[in-house]
Amino acid sequence: MNNPALEFxxxxxxxxxxxxxxxxxxxxxxxxxxxxGEFISIIGPSGAGKSTIFRLVTxxxxxxxxxILLNGKQVKNRLGLVGYMPQQDLLMPWRTIxxxxxxxxxxxxxxxxxxxxxxxxxxxDFGLEGTENSHPGDLSGGMRQRVSFLRxxxxxxxxxxxxxxxxxxxxxTRLTMQEWLLQQWRNLKKTILFITHDVEEALFLxxxxxxxxxxxxxxxxxxxxxxxxxxxxxLSHPEVVRLKEDLIDQLRPRVES
Amino acid sequence: xxxxxxxxxxxxxxxxxLMVWEFGARAYNKSFILPSPAEIAFxxxxxxxxxxxxxxxxxxxxxxxxxxxxxxxxxxLAIWMxxxxxxxxxxxxxxxxxxxxxxxxxxxxxxxxxxxxxxxxVAVTVxxxxxxxxxxxxxxxxxxxxxxxxxxxxxxxxKKDIFFKLDIxxxxxxxxxxxxxxxxxxxxxAAIGEWLGAQAGLGYFSRRMMTQFDGAGVFAxxxxxxxxxxxxxxxxxxxxxTLLKWRKAA
Numbered sequence: 001m002n003n004p005a006l007e008f009x010x011x012x013x014x015x016x017x018x019x020x021x022x023x024x025x026x027x028x029x030x031x032x033x034x035x036x037g038e039f040i041s042i043i044g045p046s047g048a049g050k051s052t053i054f055r056l057v058t059x060x061x062x063x064x065x066x067x068i069l070l071n072g073k074q075v076k077n078r079l080g081l082v083g084y085m086p087q088q089d090l091l092m093p094w095r096t097i098x099x100x101x102x103x104x105x106x107x108x109x110x111x112x113x114x115x116x117x118x119x120x121x122x123x124x125d126f127g128l129e130g131t132e133n134s135h136p137g138d139l140s141g142g143m144r145q146r147v148s149f150l151r152x153x154x155x156x157x158x159x160x161x162x163x164x165x166x167x168x169x170x171x172x173t174r175l176t177m178q179e180w181l182l183q184q185w186r187n188l189k190k191t192i193l194f195i196t197h198d199v200e201e202a203l204f205l206x207x208x209x210x211x212x213x214x215x216x217x218x219x220x221x222x223x224x225x226x227x228x229x230x231x232x233x234x235l236s237h238p239e240v241v242r243l244k245e246d247l248i249d250q251l252r253p254r255v256e257s
Numbered sequence: 258x259x260x261x262x263x264x265x266x267x268x269x270x271x272x273x274x275l276m277v278w279e280f281g282a283r284a285y286n287k288s289f290i291l292p293s294p295a296e297i298a299f300x301x302x303x304x305x306x307x308x309x310x311x312x313x314x315x316x317x318x319x320x321x322x323x324x325x326x327x328x329x330x331x332x333x334l335a336i337w338m339x340x341x342x343x344x345x346x347x348x349x350x351x352x353x354x355x356x357x358x359x360x361x362x363x364x365x366x367x368x369x370x371x372x373x374x375x376x377x378x379v380a381v382t383v384x385x386x387x388x389x390x391x392x393x394x395x396x397x398x399x400x401x402x403x404x405x406x407x408x409x410x411x412x413x414x415x416k417k418d419i420f421f422k423l424d425i426x427x428x429x430x431x432x433x434x435x436x437x438x439x440x441x442x443x444x445x446x447a448a449i450g451e452w453l454g455a456q457a458g459l460g461y462f463s464r465r466m467m468t469q470f471d472g473a474g475v476f477a478x479x480x481x482x483x484x485x486x487x488x489x490x491x492x493x494x495x496x497x498x499t500l501l502k503w504r505k506a507a
Contacts, residue, residue: 058411080413090405094426094503103422104412135503155412 003072005159005191006034006057011066013052026052030066032210032219034191036158039182041194041202044212045251050195054161057193058084070159080107083155083190085162089148091136097123097147098132104155122150126184142173149181153188162194166201175232178204182229199247204235211250220250292472300473301480308462308481316458317485319375319447320440323382327439330383331390332432339398339424352391360384361449368454378450378458385446386439393435397428430504433497440493444486459485 014025026049034040042050055061056068059078067074070081091100098119105115123132126146136144145165152160166174182205185192196202202209203224211220225239234240262268275294282293292300301308334352338345364381371377401424409419451460459478466474 060407060410079410082411084408084411086404086408088404090402090408092405092423092426094429094501103409106422107409107412107414107418137503 003036004033004069005036005038005071006193007067007069007072008032008053008056009067009069011056011063011068013049013056013061013063025064027056027063030219032221034159034193036071036191037189038208039185039192039194039206040208040210041196041206042210042212043196043199043202043247043251045214048212048214050212051163054084054163054193054195057159057161058082080155081157083152083157083160085148085152085160085165087164087167089136089141089144091144091147091151093136096133096135097128097139100136101147101151101154104151108156119150119154122153125187126150140173141169142177145169145177146180149184153190159191159193162192164195164197167197174201179232181205186229199244199251200235202247203240203244204230204232209247211247213250222247289470289472292476296473297476297480300471301477304474304477308459308478312457312459312462312478313481313485315375315455316447316451316460316482319378319382319450319458320443320485320489322375323379323446324386324439324443326379326383327387327390327443328436331387331435332394334391335394335398335428338395349395352388355384356388360446364449364453367450373454373456377454378447381450382443382446385449386443389435389438389442390432391435393438394428394432397431397435398424400431401427430501433493433501437490437493437497440489441486443489444482448482 008030011027011030012025013027030053042053044050052061056063057078059081062076068078069075070078075081091097092103095103098116101119101123102115105118110118120132123129126149128143128146128150131139131143131147136147139147149162149165152162166177169177178201194202194205203226206224209222209224211222213220222243225243226234226237235244279293279295282288282291282296285291288296334348338348360381363384364377367377367380371380405423406419409423414422447458448460448463451458452464455461459482463475463478463482466478
């Protein structure tokens, strides 16, 4: 348990085009360590390679150079070892909520009645009791994201990657979901990597923020100066406000005059 | 606002057309060329046992066997083309090109090959119905969400998982659309097959009545064929609605 949950050691990545022509690198010599139980946000402008980091961690892509360590061990085939929650909820419209949530358990080959029981308990904990026989089309956006998160948890891994999960929600629902997510994170004791565009969201949720820059030179790691539990009001703390302005300055593309 | 029956306007239109036909046919008064709807209905009633017991079953058998073969070949080809780029490049152009062949003109050759057996009619039905089934099943398989596929991969899904849990369910709406087109075409296929050579069947009966200048006798089996087509269409719609219940909600 002393091993970091996730570690990148000088990871580089570039897509190879069909004719083996080498494209511009997306990530060059990336280093970082994520401790067990930590909540990390990754922010950066579009195209900075945030999603690529997730594709590498999940195992959808392999690094061109460097090592990726999961719980202290290098694993070549990481598919099925990391929980991934996509930006859209990606629930299957033809499956009920229960069946949707059961998908990762089905893929793992867990017995139907055992899987059902596990999902039903979690649905209750997530405030989704009574929706198990509904279809995704019947649920609100916030509820669908909760089902999607539940499905991610059922992947059973200790590292969860959340890719802008709340970006499509309205501001009020989003705040509710952020508080809800923090509560779940405390209860479940998982390690979370969270991609977002929203600096405030990153400050509110995370222990540390990884800032990726447009020029892809380095990842800037920032510690959030807030304790836990925190409330949304803590964001108006002068130290946090200064940090927020600083981060926004870093993210804003420099317009040359 | 008063709620109208959804079929009210089309039913009214049919009644108006039938009335125009009825009066027109009576005024023209050559029933071997233009029988009136009442005459056709009367003939249908008069010949009910011959039509229903002798000629409907063989036609229905042709339709059923033809559709079954088309579904197996069509779905099989679609799955193969979806799995292999080479198969897609090999078969897809041929399947499209096959539709430019005038199948009706080709039908006599099946009589040469298969004789007056059921298989000459089944061959026509298959040729006419496998196209919509193959293309719709293929399009359906291709339409499966790529992000969802990647998500399943991150869960450790195998190719088999993705095929059965994602590709097949995603393809069903499109597949059923194709199947609905195919069932209506299958009736035409069976009738054409029977015109060319048969000892029984609704298409055969209709053609025989033509040689006897029995206008109402030509129309009566056609009415029945059309009814078979509509019944099959409704059956498919019913199966679709049961299998794809979620679509109402979405």
